[in-house]
Each structure stands twice: as structure tokens, then as C-alpha cells.
Amino acid sequence: MTINDINTTLDEGIMQISKWWTCPSGYENLQEEAHVVGKNELLSRASISDQESMYPRESLKAIADAGFGAVTVPAEYGGLDAGFTGFSVLAESFAQYCASSAMCWVMHTAATQTLFESGNEEQRQRYIPGVIKGDVGGLAFSEPATGGHFWNVVSSATRKGDGYLLNADKSFVTSAGEADWYVLCTNYHDAPQEDKLTFLIVHNDQDGIECFPFNAMGLRGNSSGPMKFKDVFVPTENRLGTEGGMNYYNENTVDPLFLLGTASCWVGVAQGALNAAIDSAKKKVHADTGKSVADYQVIRHELAKGQILVDSARSMLYRTAEGLDKCAQEGLPISEHLFPLWQIKTHAADIVIQVTNQALQVSGGKGYLTGQVEKYLRDGRAGAVMGPTNEILREWIGRTLIQVPWFE
Structure with a gap:
């Protein structure tokens, strides 16, 4: 302009x-x-x-x-x-x-x-x-046995020569079968410390890896299907960090980027749906009245309510991101500042459901047909059930508010 x-x-x-x-x-x-x-x-x-x-x-x-x-x-x-x-x-x-x-x-x-x-x-x-x-790259963390508690894994790797023999069932692995390599979270039970979490780099073309189809309501291009790792040999050179003790990176790297990144996606999906609805409302003209859909006050109010929700989440999102950058610059542990991440993930995953529903309603019957707005609605619905689910996060937020340990 x-x-x-x-x-x-x-x-x-x-x-x-x-x-x-x-x-x-x-x-x-x-x-x-x-x-x-x-x-x-x-x-x-x-x-x-x-x-x-x-x-x-x-x-x-x-x-x-x-x-x-x-x-x-x-x-x-x-x-x-x-x-x-x-x-x-x-x-x-x-x-x-x-x-x-x-x-x-x-x-x-x-x-x-x-x-x-x-x-x-x-x-x-x-x-x-x-x-x-x-x-x-991909993250292979969540397991069927522990569901949305993706930080708790039951799989294990044992020593074999100059490496590890890995056996693990993973549930939702984004880019499953498509990524070039994965950071896989498992346990090494012989680790000297209490924290047994161990990170291994596994290549997609290694023997013993099996991938399964992903057929979901939304995010259908993600290839976020299950993976099985059976007797997969991982050389020592592909272990990240130490044997055990990797929960530090789970809390200071994986969780912050995962929560912030997914929240960003839900804000973007909500905005994309609203943009599509606005465009449709301006272009669709009723022949009997000569008015566009956007000429009706009730439509404009729905668009306004949707944008206010998106901007409320976006404001939280960027304030959280800037705060995390400040923590990193000052050398403060990100794990001590997870509270706003829990809030923004929960809020963004909530509002995307409401806003995509509003966008579909504004778009009328056309919005219900297979297409852009309908796709945004299906995609956005994943947020609230993606671990940690919104219910888990609300519990952590609530426990923090009453000043009791959030994680037990």
C-alpha cells in the first residue's frame, strides 16, 4: 500500500x-x-x-x-x-x-x-x-500406554555393544514415516540418576521401524500416525546428552517450543478461518435484497466477536514468546516459567473451536460444504485434545494458583 x-x-x-x-x-x-x-x-x-x-x-x-x-x-x-x-x-x-x-x-x-x-x-x-x-526432523515421544501424558514413557533401551537396542511403541508422531530423523524419548533403566529419560536419534530408514497410516478428522496431512521400533539398534554416537537425565531438556526445550508452537498454530487457524469468512461475506450478494452478507449487522457483530477472541489469544501469545526470549537472554531456566505457556495453549485451543464455528456460521451453507472454512474447523479441533490436554493444563494452572505442587 x-x-x-x-x-x-x-x-x-x-x-x-x-x-x-x-x-x-x-x-x-x-x-x-x-x-x-x-x-x-x-x-x-x-x-x-x-x-x-x-x-x-x-x-x-x-x-x-x-x-x-x-x-x-x-x-x-x-x-x-x-x-x-x-x-x-x-x-x-x-x-x-x-x-x-x-x-x-x-x-x-x-x-x-x-x-x-x-x-x-x-x-x-x-x-x-x-x-x-x-x-x-520429528519428535517421537507420546506412547499408547500413557496417552496424553507424553512426558511419561514406558519404553526402554538396553545396552548392546557400542549402542542401544530400542523397543518402543509410539502413538502420535507428527511426520511419522516421513521425517528424515526423529528425536525419540525412552528410558534407560541402568542410568545412575533417578531420571531415566534418554533421547536417541533414530533415522527413518533403519531396520525394525514400522509406521502406520494416519486417518483423522483434521490435520490430515500431518502423517501423525503410530510408529513401532522393534529391536532397533542405535549407535552411541546417536544418543543425545547423557544416559538418563534428559527431563531437563524436556522441560526447558521440548515443552516450551511445543506449547508455544501449537498455540501459535491455533491462533493462525482461527485467523485464517475468520479471514475466509470475511472474504466470503463481502463477496456473497443476495439477489433478492441487493445486499452482501457483510451488509447485515448480525454478521458484522459475529466477525467482531471472533476477531476479539483471536486478538486476545495473539496478545497472550506474543507476550509469552517475548517473555521466554527475555528468560533465555538472562540465562533463566525456561522450566520456571511454564505457567504462561499452559495458559496460552489452553486459551488458543479453546478460542480456535469457537472462532472456527463462528466462521462457519457466518459462511452459511457454503461454509458447511467441504472447503476452506470447514477444513479450518476440523484442523482446529485437534488443539484441545492434543497432550497436554486442556483439562490437564487447567489442573496445573489451578494447582499453581492455590500454591501446591503442580506436578505429582
Whole structure:
């Protein structure tokens, strides 16, 4: 928009939405670049990915080619070094166009940062260059035996020669069978410390790995199906950190990026649905009245209520991200600041259900047909049941408020 366009708009009395209200200061260019990728690359493939349950490989490659393959990795390693805030801005922007692509990218980013922070220099040099070029990482954490309590795993790895023999059943693994490698969470029972959690890097083409189809209500391109690891040999060089003791990275790296990233996706999905509803309401004209759908006050009020909900979640989202960046800069443990992450994940997963329902209602019968708005509704419904579920998070929030230990 040029200066003349802005002046004309102001002369016509049209209120402009301030950029600072929709994007943290200093991240405007990053947001604009993300929207270019979303419009040119993600949107055109989103419906095909959904209808055919097709993994969004081309879209993920386009995201990497745009420079967003290692967004939280320091610049000296070729990453973008954009921190929690940049990560959140990108995830929210991508999700407005394709929730499956955004969610796969969020999990990939969390896996990449976990490898970077808990791994050694040799592992960083071995994996980060590939990530920058488009290799995809995944997180294999949740297990059928413990459901949404993904931090509790019952699987184990035992010593075998210069490595480990892994046996694990994993339930929801985003990019299952599609990622190039996974950070897998398991137990090493012979670990000397009480914390037995151990992280192993497992390659997708290793013997003993079996993947199963993913057929879900929404996020159908995610390939978030179960995986089985039977007698998979993992060499010692592919262990991240120590034998046991990895709960530190679970609380300081995995959880923060996972909660912030998924919350960003739900805000983006809600905004995308609302944008689609606004566009439809402005274009649809009733022949009998000569009015567009947007000309009806009740419609405008529903749109307003939806946008207020989205902006309330977005404000929490970016305040949380900026706070986490400040913690990181000051060397404070992120695990001591999980409270706002619990809140924003819960709030974002709640409002996306309401806003996508409002967007469908505004769109009328057309919105109920298979299409963009209907897809946003199905995609967004995953948030509240994705572990930690909103019920678990509300319990943690409530226990914190009455000043008792949140985790027992």
C-alpha cells in the first residue's frame, strides 16, 4: 500500500489496524516473508494435502528454501536465530494457510532445537546443515500406554555393544514415516540418576521401524500416525546428552517450543478461518435484497466477536514468546516459567473451536460444504485434545494458583 492509498483510505473513514497490534515490534519483515510463503506455496497445496491425506513435503521444502528450516538455531550454525518470538510469528503465519504444514514445521523446529541444545558439537555439525537444506526432523515421544501424558514413557533401551537396542511403541508422531530423523524419548533403566529419560536419534530408514497410516478428522496431512521400533539398534554416537537425565531438556526445550508452537498454530487457524469468512461475506450478494452478507449487522457483530477472541489469544501469545526470549537472554531456566505457556495453549485451543464455528456460521451453507472454512474447523479441533490436554493444563494452572505442587 502506498502513501496515497493510505491517505485515500483515511479520507474514506476506514480504520486501519495498527501493525503493532498484530505483530511484535521488529518482526514485521519476518511476518511479511512468512505470508508470502503461505500465499505462494502453502495455500495452493493445503486442500490437496487435506483431501488426499498427503504429507506436505513440497510445502516444508519451500519453508526451508525461504530460510526457515532452522529458525531457532544460532546464526553461526546457519540458523535464523529468531528465538521464541520469531518462531511464534512464523508458526502463526504459516497456519493461516495450511495447518498441517505449520504443525509439521513446529514439531520439526522443536526436534531440531532439542538436538542442538542437548547434542554435542559433532552431532550439530552432522545434522544442522541438512536441516537448513530441507531435511525434516520429528519428535517421537507420546506412547499408547500413557496417552496424553507424553512426558511419561514406558519404553526402554538396553545396552548392546557400542549402542542401544530400542523397543518402543509410539502413538502420535507428527511426520511419522516421513521425517528424515526423529528425536525419540525412552528410558534407560541402568542410568545412575533417578531420571531415566534418554533421547536417541533414530533415522527413518533403519531396520525394525514400522509406521502406520494416519486417518483423522483434521490435520490430515500431518502423517501423525503410530510408529513401532522393534529391536532397533542405535549407535552411541546417536544418543543425545547423557544416559538418563534428559527431563531437563524436556522441560526447558521440548515443552516450551511445543506449547508455544501449537498455540501459535491455533491462533493462525482461527485467523485464517475468520479471514475466509470475511472474504466470503463481502463477496456473497443476495439477489433478492441487493445486499452482501457483510451488509447485515448480525454478521458484522459475529466477525467482531471472533476477531476479539483471536486478538486476545495473539496478545497472550506474543507476550509469552517475548517473555521466554527475555528468560533465555538472562540465562533463566525456561522450566520456571511454564505457567504462561499452559495458559496460552489452553486459551488458543479453546478460542480456535469457537472462532472456527463462528466462521462457519457466518459462511452459511457454503461454509458447511467441504472447503476452506470447514477444513479450518476440523484442523482446529485437534488443539484441545492434543497432550497436554486442556483439562490437564487447567489442573496445573489451578494447582499453581492455590500454591501446591503442580506436578505429582
